[in-house]
Amino acid sequence: MYMHNCTQNFTNLKIDKTKIFTVQLKNEPKSLIIIRTITAILLFSLLIFYATIQVNNVKSDNPVYASTPAHNEEKSIPMPILHFTFGYRFTLTCQIIGSVTKFSTEQCATYLQQPELKLNSNGVYEALFKANGLNFTKRDIEKFEVAIIMDHPEEIPATSLGVEVRAFDSQVQDPLLIEDYKETNIHVIEQLLSLIDVNLYFLAFNQFYDLELSRIRRNVIEKKWWNILGIPSRYVDETYLNSVLESRPYSPFDVSSGPSYAKLVVFMRTWRVPLEQEQNERTLFDTFGQLAGIAGTLSLVYVFLFGVGPSAIHSWGVIQRMKCFGIRKGVKKHMNRRYPRLPFIISETDKSKTIDIGDDGIGVANSPTNHDEVQIEILERIDSIERFLREFVVDADFIKTLDPEK
Numbered sequence: 001m002y003m004h005n006c007t008q009n010f011t012n013l014k015i016d017k018t019k020i021f022t023v024q025l026k027n028e029p030k031s032l033i034i035i036r037t038i039t040a041i042l043l044f045s046l047l048i049f050y051a052t053i054q055v056n057n058v059k060s061d062n063p064v065y066a067s068t069p070a071h072n073e074e075k076s077i078p079m080p081i082l083h084f085t086f087g088y089r090f091t092l093t094c095q096i097i098g099s100v101t102k103f104s105t106e107q108c109a110t111y112l113q114q115p116e117l118k119l120n121s122n123g124v125y126e127a128l129f130k131a132n133g134l135n136f137t138k139r140d141i142e143k144f145e146v147a148i149i150m151d152h153p154e155e156i157p158a159t160s161l162g163v164e165v166r167a168f169d170s171q172v173q174d175p176l177l178i179e180d181y182k183e184t185n186i187h188v189i190e191q192l193l194s195l196i197d198v199n200l201y202f203l204a205f206n207q208f209y210d211l212e213l214s215r216i217r218r219n220v221i222e223k224k225w226w227n228i229l230g231i232p233s234r235y236v237d238e239t240y241l242n243s244v245l246e247s248r249p250y251s252p253f254d255v256s257s258g259p260s261y262a263k264l265v266v267f268m269r270t271w272r273v274p275l276e277q278e279q280n281e282r283t284l285f286d287t288f289g290q291l292a293g294i295a296g297t298l299s300l301v302y303v304f305l306f307g308v309g310p311s312a313i314h315s316w317g318v319i320q321r322m323k324c325f326g327i328r329k330g331v332k333k334h335m336n337r338r339y340p341r342l343p344f345i346i347s348e349t350d351k352s353k354t355i356d357i358g359d360d361g362i363g364v365a366n367s368p369t370n371h372d373e374v375q376i377e378i379l380e381r382i383d384s385i386e387r388f389l390r391e392f393v394v395d396a397d398f399i400k401t402l403d404p405e406k
Contacts, residue, residue, distance in 0.1 A: 029330030036306055043298045050294055054287040063221060065276040073271040075138055077215055079131035080199075080241055080266065081174055082146065083166040085124050088156055090115055090163065090261065091149045092127050096134070098141040108144070131170035136268050143267035147260040153205055163262065167199035167211065169239045187223035188236050191278075199243045203262040210246045212269035215239055219277040235277070244269065338387070 084092065092112050096103035111132055115125035129146060136142060148163055150156070168174055173181045175196045183189060203209055219235040250263075 029334050031330055039302065039305060043302060047291070047295055047298060051287070051291055054282075054290060055284075058282045058284055058287055061280060061282045063278045064281050065218065066279050068275045068277070070272040070274045073138070074215075074273055075271075076135040077268055077271065077273070078170045079134040079136060079144065080129075080167045080213060081131060081170045082129035082264075082266070083168075083176060084115070084127040084129075084148070084163055086115070086163045087124055087160070088150065089125055090127070092129070093147045093149065093260075094129065094144060095147075096141060096144040098137075100140045101137075134170075138271060143265055146264045146266070148203065148262045148264070150261045153261050156205065162202040162204040165201050165203055165264065166196070167213070167241055167243055167266075168195070169215065169241050172238050172240065183236070185222045185236070188220050188238075191218075191220045192238070195240050199241055201245045203264060204247075205261055206250055207247045207262050208250055209262065209264045211264055211266045212244045212246070213266065214242045214269050215273045216242060217273050217275045219275070221278045221280070239273075 084090075091114060093105065094108040094112055095105060096108050111130050111134065113128035113130065115127040117123070118126050134141075166176070168176075173183070173192060175192050178189065178193065181189065181192070183192075201209075201211075216239065218238050218240060220238055222234050222236055
């Protein structure tokens with residue numbers, strides 16, 4: 001009988017079931033909606049701002065070189081190219097010193113290009129020592145000597161820095177002759193040009209110089225657009241020289257070999273050739289990971305302020321519970337208006353005034369309350385529970401798409 005009355009009253013009430021499962025956009029006070037919206041916009045803007053900074057950092061990132069030491073010594077290393085420039089006319093002589101292989105001064109002179117006054121050089125003379133396949137060999141040719149000779153060194157002013165000399169690896173494109181370089185990748189060219197002043201020195205009058213060389217092998221990334229993802233296209237294998245210059249005044253022994261402006265002795269400081277491999281310090285994959293961490297942190301901030309939304313454990317945050325600005329009062333007011341039968345759990349006092357729940361799950365009136373009113377109250381509670389579950393706990397959109405006939 002009670003079930004029949006419940007069904008009849010349910011029909012008479014004409015409850016709109018679709019309304020129960022319709023998204024309720026106005027289940028919070030306006031003040032809370034405004035605060036929630038402003039906070040969400042600020043947090044999202046912060047995330048976009050951080051993402052923009054990270055992407056720009058990836059675009060402007062300067063790759064770094066990871067060095068791997070060499071464990072084996074090289075048996076031979078190419079001799080360097082030496083560029084000499086000076087504002088006064090000078091000449092060069094050289095001597096290749098070997099314990100087994102002997103070179104005369106005339107033979108060594110074939111590797112020299114004597115100073116010439118180049119066009120558009122502003123009166124500067126340029127000379128060159130070309131290795132042309134010459135190698136330092138361990139326990140044989142370990143050094144060579146270049147003498148700079150001037151007829152009237154006293155005419156050079158005391159403020160002069162001296163003869164400018166640059167050293168480059170002879171097996172790599174000469175950076176000073178970049179117009180002859182066949183490589184077209186801009187990044188590779190830029191890395192080569194960055195070596196122009198690595199071994200730049202000035203040789204002063206009446207000094208004896210020791211130029212100690214070390215050779216480094218370098219793998220340079222051939223830049224492509226997908227390198228920002230951390231995927232190198234291919235590496236260009238190059239080598240370059242590092243050096244240390246030490247000087248001392250001429251000794252009587254040095255002068256006995258002939259008059260000169262300055263002398264330069266070039267030899268290898270080490271026979272080990274380490275490897276440097278270029279690596280991108282930042283990639284978009286790294287940025288995505290950082291953005292995920294920032295997004296998670298901002299989500300925690302939002303959850304702390306407003307709760308996690310659809311959760312049966314913590315549906316509200318500290319903002320909804322704040323007593324300031326009347327937010328807590330407004331939340332309670334809207335909850336009471338939206339769910340008039342809250343709380344859902346019937347207290348013992350309410351049971352004594354309305355109904356008893358029997359063993360069969362059917363409410364039985366124990367007071368003069370009309371049975372129809374009891375059933376209406378039950379239906380209202382069910383309606384509130386369904387609406388509450390729909391808005392805070394369960395996404396019922398999928399249920400609406402189900403065909404009840406199948």
